[in-house]
Amino acid sequence: MDFQIALILGQDGITNGAIYALLALALVLVFAVTRVIFIPQGEFVAYGALTLAMIGNNVFPATAWLLLGAGVAVAALDGLGALRAGQARKLPRVLAVNVGYPLAVIALLRLLPLAELGLAVQILLAMLVVVPLGPMMYRIVYQPIAEATVLVLLIVSVASHVAMVGLGLLFFGAEGYRTPPLSDARFDLGSLSISGQTIWVVAASIVLIVALALFFGRTIYGKALRATAINRNGARLMGIPPALAGKLTFLLAALIGVLSGVLISPITTIYYDSGFLIGLKGFVAAIIGGLASYPLAAFGAVLVGLLESFSSFWASAYKEVLVFTLIIPVLVWRSLTSHHVEEEE
Amino acid sequence: MKTALSPRLVLAAFVALLLVAPLVLPAFYITLLNYIGLYAMVALGLVLLTGVGGLTSFGQGAFVGLGAYTTALLTTSAELPGWLGWAGGSPWLALLVGLVFTCVVAFLIGKLTLRLSGHYLPLATIAWGLSLYFLFGTMAFLGGHTGLTGIPPISVFGYELRQGEEVYYLIWLFVLAGVLTTSNLLDSREGRAIRALKGGMVMAEAMGVDTARSRMVIFILAALLACASGWLYAHMQRFVNPTPFGLHIGIEYLFMAVVGGAAHVWGALVGAGVITVLKQWLQDLLPKLFGTSGNFEVIFFGVLMVLVLHKARGGLWPILVSGFKRFIPVAAQRRAVDRDAVALPRRELPAAGSVLLEAKAVTRRFGGLLANNNMSLEVRAGEILALIGPNGAGKSTMFNQVSGVDTPTSGEVLFLGESVVGKGSRTIARMGMSRTFQHVRLLPTMSVLENVAIGAHMRGSSGVLSAAWRMERSEEARLLAEAARQIERVGLGEHMFDEAGSLALGQQRILEIARALASDPCLLLLDEPAAGLRYKEKEALGDLLRKLRAEGMGVLLVEHDMDFVMGLVDRVVVMEFGEKIAEGLPEDVQRDPAVLAAYLGGED
Numbered sequence: 012m013d014f015q016i017a018l019i020l021g022q023d024g025i026t027n028g029a030i031y032a033l034l035a036l037a038l039v040l041v042f043a044v045t046r047v048i049f050i051p052q053g054e055f056v057a058y059g060a061l062t063l064a065m066i067g068n069n070v071f072p073a074t075a076w077l078l079l080g081a082g083v084a085v086a087a088l089d090g091l092g093a094l095r096a097g098q099a100r101k102l103p104r105v106l107a108v109n110v111g112y113p114l115a116v117i118a119l120l121r122l123l124p125l126a127e128l129g130l131a132v133q134i135l136l137a138m139l140v141v142v143p144l145g146p147m148m149y150r151i152v153y154q155p156i157a158e159a160t161v162l163v164l165l166i167v168s169v170a171s172h173v174a175m176v177g178l179g180l181l182f183f184g185a186e187g188y189r190t191p192p193l194s195d196a197r198f199d200l201g202s203l204s205i206s207g208q209t210i211w212v213v214a215a216s217i218v219l220i221v222a223l224a225l226f227f228g229r230t231i232y233g234k235a236l237r238a239t240a241i242n243r244n245g246a247r248l249m250g251i252p253p254a255l256a257g258k259l260t261f262l263l264a265a266l267i268g269v270l271s272g273v274l275i276s277p278i279t280t281i282y283y284d285s286g287f288l289i290g291l292k293g294f295v296a297a298i299i300g301g302l303a304s305y306p307l308a309a310f311g312a313v314l315v316g317l318l319e320s321f322s323s324f325w326a327s328a329y330k331e332v333l334v335f336t337l338i339i340p341v342l343v344w345r346s347l348t349s350h351h352v353e354e355e356e
Numbered sequence: 357m358k359t360a361l362s363p364r365l366v367l368a369a370f371v372a373l374l375l376v377a378p379l380v381l382p383a384f385y386i387t388l389l390n391y392i393g394l395y396a397m398v399a400l401g402l403v404l405l406t407g408v409g410g411l412t413s414f415g416q417g418a419f420v421g422l423g424a425y426t427t428a429l430l431t432t433s434a435e436l437p438g439w440l441g442w443a444g445g446s447p448w449l450a451l452l453v454g455l456v457f458t459c460v461v462a463f464l465i466g467k468l469t470l471r472l473s474g475h476y477l478p479l480a481t482i483a484w485g486l487s488l489y490f491l492f493g494t495m496a497f498l499g500g501h502t503g504l505t506g507i508p509p510i511s512v513f514g515y516e517l518r519q520g521e522e523v524y525y526l527i528w529l530f531v532l533a534g535v536l537t538t539s540n541l542l543d544s545r546e547g548r549a550i551r552a553l554k555g556g557m558v559m560a561e562a563m564g565v566d567t568a569r570s571r572m573v574i575f576i577l578a579a580l581l582a583c584a585s586g587w588l589y590a591h592m593q594r595f596v597n598p599t600p601f602g603l604h605i606g607i608e609y610l611f612m613a614v615v616g617g618a619a620h621v622w623g624a625l626v627g628a629g630v631i632t633v634l635k636q637w638l639q640d641l642l643p644k645l646f647g648t649s650g651n652f653e654v655i656f657f658g659v660l661m662v663l664v665l666h667k668a669r670g671g672l673w674p675i676l677v678s679g680f681k682r683f684i685p686v687a688a689q690r691r692a693v694d695r696d697a698v699a700l701p702r703r704e705l706p707a708a709g710s711v712l713l714e715a716k717a718v719t720r721r722f723g724g725l726l727a728n729n730n731m732s733l734e735v736r737a738g739e740i741l742a743l744i745g746p747n748g749a750g751k752s753t754m755f756n757q758v759s760g761v762d763t764p765t766s767g768e769v770l771f772l773g774e775s776v777v778g779k780g781s782r783t784i785a786r787m788g789m790s791r792t793f794q795h796v797r798l799l800p801t802m803s804v805l806e807n808v809a810i811g812a813h814m815r816g817s818s819g820v821l822s823a824a825w826r827m828e829r830s831e832e833a834r835l836l837a838e839a840a841r842q843i844e845r846v847g848l849g850e851h852m853f854d855e856a857g858s859l860a861l862g863q864q865r866i867l868e869i870a871r872a873l874a875s876d877p878c879l880l881l882l883d884e885p886a887a888g889l890r891y892k893e894k895e896a897l898g899d900l901l902r903k904l905r906a907e908g909m910g911v912l913l914v915e916h917d918m919d920f921v922m923g924l925v926d927r928v929v930v931m932e933f934g935e936k937i938a939e940g941l942p943e944d945v946q947r948d949p950a951v952l953a954a955y956l957g958g959e960d
Contacts (some may be wrong), residue, residue: 048478152662162410162412162478163665166614166661167661167665169414170657170658173654173661174654174659174662180650181650185650291483294479298479329494331486331487331490332487332490332491332494335486336483339484345476
């Protein structure tokens, strides 16, 4: 390996690492607020990328039907709840938000000349379709068992992941897609050629991380989420509904997932089941941060990205093995450094 | 009223059905039953791991692969390295090698990951499940993605099991052996230690259970069951490739355990059956329905799982059992206590008046908070010492320091003249200190008898294998007899076979005392034993403690009920804000101005 190749691999590693960092942040956030280990995070990456690809190919994205289905389910749950509580006047709003919105999105997708829209509008459309699936998923899958153990929540996560992969195959088929890069520019820095896409990815990640930091530091909703992460019961007593915190968190996680999908799909071909491995790499990073520290998780993500790109050069057959085996020394280090007394229930 | 069937008869009927099945069913169903058996073995391991032990693995598929690939390699490879030459060619020797190999691998993986708290372990299993799967596919000598072919059939006494219905009997023999071994194990001293894992490490360790070992035991057992399933699979299929050992299958195994009923050994069979049959059916139906081919059944399974966990977290088995019992009553299995069992040997109690426990200048800081500051106290044999103080005074923290749950920042704790700082509660429990908990830590679904028997854990010694094959029944009888004695001693005799969770809170506290006594301690630490007791019950508790004192036991008591404390104890230590503010005879302490100020608010 010469310096030239090392630079290229390093660039690849950092690009992917930036995306893993975003996913790791989302995973840490979801776990901290809801105690859910969000395995389906990767599916939002794939759904986002593939929905964009469908729109780009002038095909109606079938994820919109999932949006409608999920919306109907949420409307049924919330509507029944409202009726039981004798609050029938809430019904119109429940229906408008959960059924009206998906219908509007479907109408939009049917009416607009999808392929002729600019990339930015296409990305926006993809987000309109996929991002609301996050909070809807929380409402349907997690909210009814929000008080269950981490283990039960994890098994539910895995079940949702499996179902979403199956649906992904149904929606998008077995074929993989790439979306057009956000920029075709290339910049030459000495012997190194940096692609515009790389700059987009790294810049978007940094912007998103800063935006999240501002959200959590400066806004009332961000602070409410932080409060819930520190102490759920305490936050509830202060008037922060856990269900709201959960939905908001899942909204952010879905948003981050879709954006990651948009950023990664010009670099890597995305298949209906690609999300899982991408999400898991975010997990390795999140675990490096102990599922608690954002900066450590981001650092871990870059480490994972670099390890992945360099191992694909040296031992490409063992690329995945090496990345996932990295988790073992990390876990050992974690287990040796953390000593905790069991908390009273 | 119909007469109740005995559980044995139900089991015998089930075995009889299994025996005749190949004679009446067409080959297709036999193949299906073969797969159900193979999957059930893996799911059984997960029942032990997840439902009973509270651990989870998504990576069991990889252990199945270890078993399958080991035997495939050993029975087909023409050139084995010299040191393995003896194992070549014979499936049975390959099974042995596979089990040993799996044991080693599981031990290493377990060493690395089992220490981790709850959610890290399943994540780690995803990681190694993926890694092993990728390794199966990339290693040239394992045939890459095409795999290995030409695996010979298993032969039993020279008879080759080539047909589905021939290997069927072997598979179901393995399944039944697995079920029997597992349920034997769970109904034993080791089994109670395993079931105690779910009640939290602190309680189990305080009863002398080596929780790290118990976790390792079930992890390895689950891996071995998976390995044996893989061995059978390889010789049934006669070829192996990496696909059936991937993570998605590992997830499916977990689904089987959860859907079937993860807390019951038979749940594994139900789950494996339901998922396998459904899969078969959906794989036919869904592609026709959707017009394209693909594994769409996973959508259905995912939704099914979520529904099961929302609506019936116990799985299908408990529902089936209660449905079955409605039509055909089955007698409940009740543990018999053998009153004639030889009593367990007892510890020699130190002479009355000798110092049992001595805490010297114990300080515990949590960051900036001084929970215990320069605390000293002494408990002697044959005395009851009360540790009192307002809420938040640091009494429970002090308990944790002396019982080894926590380690003091500075200071010294001597038990029987030996320093126990940093020793861990298990070691201290072995030395003769036992305790109860302020927030009751029982296993609510286990009987009172079994809960108390956990206390006697360290007075037995039989291991996993003897428990699995029922060679420890005389020791088991002695342990249960001891537990029964302690239950009667504290006055819970009529509740011996009730579920511990069905008792009133006050009775649960008394149960904890019986559990502590079952370990034959010389020092008893009681954390608010009288809370929630009625007047008569308090009187009985007081009498019991007096009797224990007369026998020479030392008791350290944290209590808020002053009437109860003052009429009972020999000396009192009063804490406030982590420090000792008074010590002495009950009547002196009651008049101490500092104590009055602490409880009633002082004059400034």
